[in-house]
Amino acid sequence: MRIILIGLVAISKVAIGAVIGIDDAPSGIGLDGPTIYDQEGVKVHASFASDAEGSFRVPLFLKDGLDPESKRRERMERSRRMKSFAEKPPSSDVSSAMLTNVRDYYYYGYIDIGNPPQKFSVVFDTGSSNIWVPGDACKSSACVEHRRFNTSQSGSFMNTGKKIQIQYGTGFIAGDVGQDTVKVSSSVMLRNQSFAVTNLEDRTFELPRSQFDGLFGLGFTGGSEGGVRAPVDTMVDENILREPLFGVKLFRSSEKSNGEITFGSYDKSYKDKLQWIDVYGNYFWATTMEGIYYGDEPTNYLYGADKVNSLSGTLTPQEKARASRKALLDTGSSLLYGDAFTLAAMSTRIGANVLSGEIPCSVVPSLKPFKFVLGGKNFSMSPSEYIYHDESSGVCEVQWMPVSEYLWVLGIPFLQSHYTVYNIKEHKIGLAKMTH
Numbered sequence: 001m002r003i004i005l006i007g008l009v010a011i012s013k014v015a016i017g018a019v020i021g022i023d024d025a026p027s028g029i030g031l032d033g034p035t036i037y038d039q040e041g042v043k044v045h046a047s048f049a050s051d052a053e054g055s056f057r058v059p060l061f062l063k064d065g066l067d068p069e070s071k072r073r074e075r076m077e078r079s080r081r082m083k084s085f086a087e088k089p090p091s092s093d094v095s096s097a098m099l100t101n102v103r104d105y106y107y108y109g110y111i112d113i114g115n116p117p118q119k120f121s122v123v124f125d126t127g128s129s130n131i132w133v134p135g136d137a138c139k140s141s142a143c144v145e146h147r148r149f150n151t152s153q154s155g156s157f158m159n160t161g162k163k164i165q166i167q168y169g170t171g172f173i174a175g176d177v178g179q180d181t182v183k184v185s186s187s188v189m190l191r192n193q194s195f196a197v198t199n200l201e202d203r204t205f206e207l208p209r210s211q212f213d214g215l216f217g218l219g220f221t222g223g224s225e226g227g228v229r230a231p232v233d234t235m236v237d238e239n240i241l242r243e244p245l246f247g248v249k250l251f252r253s254s255e256k257s258n259g260e261i262t263f264g265s266y267d268k269s270y271k272d273k274l275q276w277i278d279v280y281g282n283y284f285w286a287t288t289m290e291g292i293y294y295g296d297e298p299t300n301y302l303y304g305a306d307k308v309n310s311l312s313g314t315l316t317p318q319e320k321a322r323a324s325r326k327a328l329l330d331t332g333s334s335l336l337y338g339d340a341f342t343l344a345a346m347s348t349r350i351g352a353n354v355l356s357g358e359i360p361c362s363v364v365p366s367l368k369p370f371k372f373v374l375g376g377k378n379f380s381m382s383p384s385e386y387i388y389h390d391e392s393s394g395v396c397e398v399q400w401m402p403v404s405e406y407l408w409v410l411g412i413p414f415l416q417s418h419y420t421v422y423n424i425k426e427h428k429i430g431l432a433k434m435t436h
């Protein structure tokens with residue numbers, strides 16, 4: 001029962017074009033963009049509740065359906081994709097970014113909407129920018145199985161009359177755009193925040209795969225659908241946060257909670273360890289990716305990156321950034337997703353089966369870290385971080401899967417290895433090896 005939540009939104013035509021630089025996007029991009037009925041901006045207000053500190057902690061809970069059947073399906077899916085890439089190498093076909101659902105691995109937290117508050121579990125997703133929850137009139141199984149927002153029970157709800165459809169990497173929703181009070185944790189209060197109340201959800205969001213009710217996008221307004229103001233931009237514009245940032249900590253497991261997001265501050269014990277890199281574009285938390293190295297070896301495994309890097313001297317930093325591969329840091333994605341050429345080479349280097357991703361557990365201790373060069377800086381993942389050991393079946397396998405040549409998605413395994421801080425105002429991401 002695992003679902004691949006790949007950049008819950010990042011794969012729409014609009015978004016992928018935007019993140020990789022629309023001019024670099026191949027023509028005939030094989031994806032239908034989301035239909036937006038009304039692009040008009042929606043006025044949003046936000047303010048504090050009682051807690052005026054400007055720093056709020058939101059606990060996150062890990063949902064991990066590690067049943068053998070879904071593990072088997074995941075390996076089959078990886079194999080299928082690797083094979084199809086081998087037969088038909090990726091060229092300009094970004095449609096390969098479309099995924100089927102095979103695995104269920106995500107963190108969720110809680111929000112309240114309306115007065116009196118109605119509670120929802122949501123995935124806090126750095127790879128999208130909209131909030132949505134199931135609507136009470138929605139008849140889709142995915143809606144009926146989850147908490148639904150009853151608009152007539154909230155005294156402060158306003159229907160804007162706008163409709164919205166969002167195509168995610170692994171799913172689809174349609175609904176009405178409304179405005180109401182959205183409360184994150186006990187005290188980050190966004191008044192008149194726009195969000196979607198769904199009237200249609202596809203099977204991606206059905207139980208038992210999707211044990212969350214909705215989504216809370218942490219991307220920028222530029223990445224939102226329907227002209228809706230992104231909640232993080234609201235938080236900054238309305239001076240809700242002490243510092244214009246949020247920090248994300250995802251644990252592999254923990255007794256109390258499995259992770260946390262702090263809005264308005266971050267864990268200062270990481271202050272001196274954070275390496276800051278620039279966000280690319282004004283959509284999601286994307287950055288440039290210049291290379292992937294194994295241990296201290298000189299080979300750059302990132303397909304095509306040497307070519308761009310060798311041109312460094314002749315390109316302006318902006319030109320180089322545009323030509324570079326891009327990577328999304330994505331709390332809503334279950335794995336690392338990249339191009340099949342690079343991933344096959346990485347699997348080969350460590351002795352994993354290229355198709356299935358499996359590797360004998362006995363060799364894992366002798367492997368070296370992979371280093372990902374993001375925004376010109378090295379960030380490493382150790383073997384126990386990039387290889388998943390399924391205790392129940394005794395299988396070890398790589399935590400990556402081929403998707404798109406253009407946009408890499410560094411999902412949960414990468415974010416479990418790194419504490420990340422997202423500066424909304426300065427468009428920078430700080431990363432440090434996660435130690436606590």
Ligand SMILES: *[C@@H]1O[C@H](CO)[C@@H](O)[C@H](O)[C@H]1NC(C)=O
Nearest residue numbers: 136137148149150151152153
């Ligand atoms: C929503 O709330 C109203 C008013 O309390 C109620 O009449 C209606 O049945 C509710 N809708 C659903 C689907 O529960």
Ligand SMILES: *[C@@H]1O[C@H](CO)[C@@H](O)[C@H](O)[C@H]1NC(C)=O
Nearest residue numbers: 044045046047158179191192
């Ligand atoms: C929210 O919208 C309503 C209706 O337009 C308005 O009366 C109210 O003042 C707004 N609240 C804030 C905090 O702007």
Ligand SMILES: *[C@@H]1O[C@H](CO)[C@@H](O)[C@H](O)[C@H]1NC(C)=O
Nearest residue numbers: 293295296297371376377378
């Ligand atoms: C990253 O690590 C690789 C391999 O050790 C090295 O060749 C490269 O110079 C490093 N890059 C940076 C920016 O430190």
